[in-house]
Amino acid sequence: MKGMISKAILSLAALIGVTPSPARSLLDYVGQCVPFARQASGIEIYGDAWTWWQQAAGKYPRGHTPRIGAVAVFQKTGRLPLGHVAVVSRVVEDRVLMLTHANWSVQNGERGHAEQDVTLFDVSPANDWSQVRVWFRDSDGLGSTTYPLAGFIYAKGRPARELTSDHPDYVGALIDAYVAR
Template sequence: MIKNAVAAFLAFFAVVALPTAAQARLQCVTYARQISDVQLSGNARDWWSNAAGTYDRGQKPQAGAVLAFSGTRAMPYGHVAVVRKVVDDRHILIDHANWSGPGMVEKGVMAVDVSAAGDWSEVRVWFAPTKSVGLRASPAHGFIYPRTVTADASAAKSAKG
C-alpha cells in the first residue's frame, strides 16, 4: 500500500515538476502576455500596429509597458519585452523570453536606448552569450502601455498639476 502511494506520488511529481516542451521553448509573445497587462495577439512585429486604438503607445519607458521591436532580417517576427524597471531615460531593466537562447526566460536584464534622438527607436539588449548589451542595435517602435500604467501615469500628472 505504501509502495503504491509512493509510486503514485512520484509519478504525479514527475508530471507536475518536469517542464513541458512548450515551457522549454517559450516565445516572447506568449511570455509577454503571461506577465503583463497588455493582451495582444499576432507576431511580436505586429504588436505595435495591433495596439493602435486599444492601448496607448509612446516613446517613454514605464514599468509594466511592453517594448515592441520591429521585424528585421535577424529577427523576422520582431520581439516584445516587458519593462520591469526604469533606471533612467536611456536604461531600463526588462523581462523577456527567447532572446539569448531558444525559449530562455531572462528577468531584469539591461536594455539601452542607443538612438540619436533618445526615442528608443534603436535598442541594445543584454545578450547572455556575449555577456554584453549586444553586438548590434535592434530597431524598436516604442512602448505599449497597459491601461493600468496609463491610468497611474495620468493620475500622477493630475496630482502634480
Template sequence: MVIVVLGLSGCGTSPPRTGINAYGQRTNLSCVPYARAVSGIALTGNAWTWWHEAAGRYTRSHAPAVGAVLVLRRHGSMDEGHLAVVTHIVASREITVTQANWLPGRIEHGQPVFDVSPRNDWTLVRVWYPPTRALGITEYPADGFILPTAPQNVARLEPTLAAR
C-alpha cells in the same frame, strides 16, 4: 596521496557557464505569449504586429514605463520581431526587461536594454547579451512601448527584484 587530493579538488567547483543553456530559465514559450501573460496586454499575432494592433486599444509611447511592452521591429534574422516587458527604469536611456526567447528557449529577468537612438526616443536599442557578458553589438529598430491599462506589480514582473 597528493594525486587523490588534487583529483578531488575539482569536485567542489562548478563548470563555467557556457552556451545559451546556462542563462535564464528553460521555456517553450515565445516572446508573444510570455509578454501577454506578464503584462496583461491582450494582443495576438507576431511581435512586430503589436504596435499597430495596439492603436486605439492601448496607449503607445516612446517613453518606457514599468509593465510596458517594448516592441522591436523585424530586423535581420529576427523576422517576427520581438517583445520584452519593462521591469525597471534604470536611467533615461537604460531599462531592464523580462523576456522569453531572446536566447532560444530561455526566459530572462533583469536584462539591460539601452536606448541608442539619435533623438533619445527609444526607436533604436541595444540589448545585453548574457553569453558574452556585454552589450550586444546589433542595434535593433523599435516601435516603442505599449502601456498596460493597469499599473503593474514589479515583484510579479521581475521575481529576482524581490531578492535584491
C-alpha cells in the same frame, strides 16, 4: 456500503489536508516571446511580435517613454523576422532600463527561456528609444546589434509580480550600457 462510505470519508479528509503545490513562476517559462509578454504584462494582443504596435492602436495607449509593465515592441528585421516583444521591469535612467522577456539568449543549450531584469540601452541619436541594444547572455554583455524599436505599449492593469527581482543590479545595467558605447 458502510465500509465504502468510511473509505470515502477518509479519502476526502486526506484530500482536504493536502495543500496544492504552488503555481509555477513566470520565470519558469520556456517558449516564444509573445505569450510570455502577454502573460507578464496583461496586454491581450496576439500574432507575431512586430504586429503588436499596429494592433495596439486604439486598444492600448502607446508611446516612446518606457514605463514599468509596458511592452517594448521590436520591429521586424533580418535578425528578427518576427520582431520581438519584452516587458519593461525597471527604469534605471533616461537611456537605460531593464526588461524581462523570453526567447532571446540561449540558456541550458536552448532558446525560449525567460530572463529577468535584462539591460536595454537607448542608442538612438535623438534619445527617443527608436534604436536599442540588448544585453545578451550568450556573450555575457550588451550585444553589438542595434535594433529598431517601434515604441512602448502601456498596460492598463498591473504587470506580473515576478517581472523584476527584489534586488536588480542597477550598477551592472549602467556598466553594461555605458562601457559598451
